[in-house]
Amino acid sequence: MTVAPARRAVPAARARPGRSRRDTLTGLAFLAPSLVGVGGFLLAPVVVVLGISLTRWDLIDPARWTGLDNYRSILGDPAFGRSLAVTAVFVLLVIPLQTALGLAAALLLDQRLPGSTWFRAILVLPWISAPLALGVVWRWLFDPSDGAINELLGHRIEWLTSPALALPSVAAVTIWTNVGYVALFFLAGLAGIPPQYGEAARIDGAGPWQGLRRVTLPLLRPTTFFVLATGVISSFQVFDTVYAMTGGGPAGRTEVVAYTIYREAFVNFRMGRAAAMSVVLFLLLITVTIAQQTYFRRRTTYEMG
Amino acid sequence: MRRLFLTITALLLTAGCSIAGNDDADGKTTVTFRLWDEQVATAYEQSFAAFEKTHPEITVDVQVVPWADYWTKLPADVAAGTAADIFWTNTSNFGLYADNGHLLPVDVSGDWTKSVVDLYTRGGKLWGVPQLWDSIALYYNKDLVTKAGVDPAALTWDPSRPDDPFRAALRRLTADGAGRHPGEAGFDPKDITTYGFNAALDQQAIMWDFVGSNGGTWQTGDAFTFADQPKTAQAVQYVVDLINKEHVAPSAADTNTNSDKALQLFTQGRIALFQSGPYHLKAVHDGAGFPWGIAPLLDGPAGRVGVVHGVAAVASARTAHKEATTEVLKWIGSADGQRPIAAGGYAFPGVTSVQPAFVDHWRQRGVDLQPFLDSAGGTTFPAPVGPRVGSGGTAYAPVLQQVFLGQLGVVDGLRKAQNAGNEAMKG
Structure with a gap:
């Protein structure tokens, strides 16, 4: 554009700063409610936790600066390593099963069989219930002497106190809780796939299995990424269910990292070490999420409108 | 830098507090x-x-x-x-x-x-x-003790006696679904309908009382020293054996994480002798549909000793x-x-x-x-003391839970528990 540049440049240059400042202010004003939330409840606590992780603080006496001591101490602490390992096993038990079952449920619901609407609502019920309450109810069900599960089996199994069964039992309850949530997202993803693709595949002679594998699943990748990323993060942070069902026992077999952090902070009152553990968990989750994102970005070659 | 973040921390912490009204x-x-x-x-x-x-x-x-x-x-x-x-x-x-x-x-x-x-x-x-x-005393179910011919006021225990009267009484009080008692042929420990006693990892009402009654102690000064004392270990072994070896008490899988389990079993008429404190008087009074009474603590090698x-x-x-x-x-x-x-x-x-x-x-x-008053007036076992003994107790609890489940031996378990407790008390 070269039309009268000299004449236009001057007023434009004069007007721009005022207008843009006003725009910025208006923009900020609109953003303010969210910024306060993000800043006050997300960013500020992160900064505070980082700060606390460099101190020694028992909540009662003033904090003392100790630099990186807490990080050195937790990285050399076998109990912290073990709780990370327990968490990893837990995530590996929960994620594949809950994703597969969620997908299966979504595919079934997508058939629009009679009663689907009701079933969909029932499936999500556990997810909208308070995890702590669910944990308490499941502890009753798992009770070795009078629990409903052993009554049904007619056999005494010590689900929550046997070292081999405790973690799988907690994982099973977590999977049961999350399946509805996962299914809901897959259902939304399925609804976004135009039916023509499936028809075209069928005309080309694809059976139901091939249609699922070669058409539906690739098109569901963005959903799968979301479900996996949020699922991994939430299972890494699982706490309520463990707290209510086993309290980390027996012998630390269900002591996931969030529980260790809780114990360190509110039982042993070593806030600094607990904060340092949280920072390590935070970094670990960021790494895992970035890895997942990289993997899916390479494989998702088209965007769905 | 250091002062800056401490100030921020302090500000954020105080920002959350209401101004004292x-x-x-x-x-x-x-x-x-x-x-x-x-x-x-x-x-x-x-x-x-x-x-x-x-x-x-x-x-x-x-x-x-x-x-x-x-x-x-x-x-x-x-x-x-x-x-x-x-x-x-x-x-x-x-x-x-x-x-x-x-x-x-x-x-x-x-x-x-x-x-x-x-x-x-x-x-x-x-x-x-x-x-x-x-203080601690012994609640008993009158129907069950009468049926088994046990006098709850005259019970004595001694871990070193093979004919220990308390264990003999508990075997008579315990029965499986077919009415068989522990030690009899065909007794099924997985199908016990009536238990003799509420042995469990309940420190105040059970474990410390047995430890004291055997002449053992738990702490020296503020530190835990229970693993160093043979008499303490012997008493804990006795309690654990009542559960896992004698099968006269509910399994630790039932009682470890549910501290009200024994109380429920007693008020359901499924435990004959329930050692506990006056804090359960109301629950027992409201819940028990059978005649019950309160007897003194057991008489042990070091006498009747209870926690106050x-x-x-x-x-x-x-x-x-x-x-x-x-x-x-x-x-x-x-x-x-x-x-x-x-x-x-x-x-x-x-x-x-x-x-x-x-x-x-x-x-x-x-x-x-009267049994509670006698228990408080007699030899008592000191409640745990020390500035961080709460943290210490929480740290050793999971280890003792394993001991009561029979997953860890008493001697090894007490040693591990003592180390964990003392470590946590360092702060």
């Missing part, structure tokens, strides 16, 4: 009082209603924080400056606050149970006003209204202030002169509390 609009001062027992809270409400009549300028706000969260919430509230003006404490947890200057020393005096006063005296000063106390534990009310050093707080403390340390607790049948009161009101409440209901 000293005086209400109508010129009244509100004193907050926190405890963990919902039932006793009812008695305090009655007590404070009377107090407010004579002290119209003070209102007392009773807050109940459930036991499960009490000791995690308290330090957080102390740090945030939102702790109650007066709060209940037990012996395991008050030392830390007393040692760090967070409590006001008690400068009022009263007619209080001496053993509780002793528990809360540290560094030559009294830090809490005694509120109530517990007391609850005290302490005042926060950071209270914004010291005078009103002191007035309330005086009241809850007085006979009139504690009468509702005693007369309502809630607990043995800390004030000696109102004790008869509690005993009368239960006598009118056909329950004789």
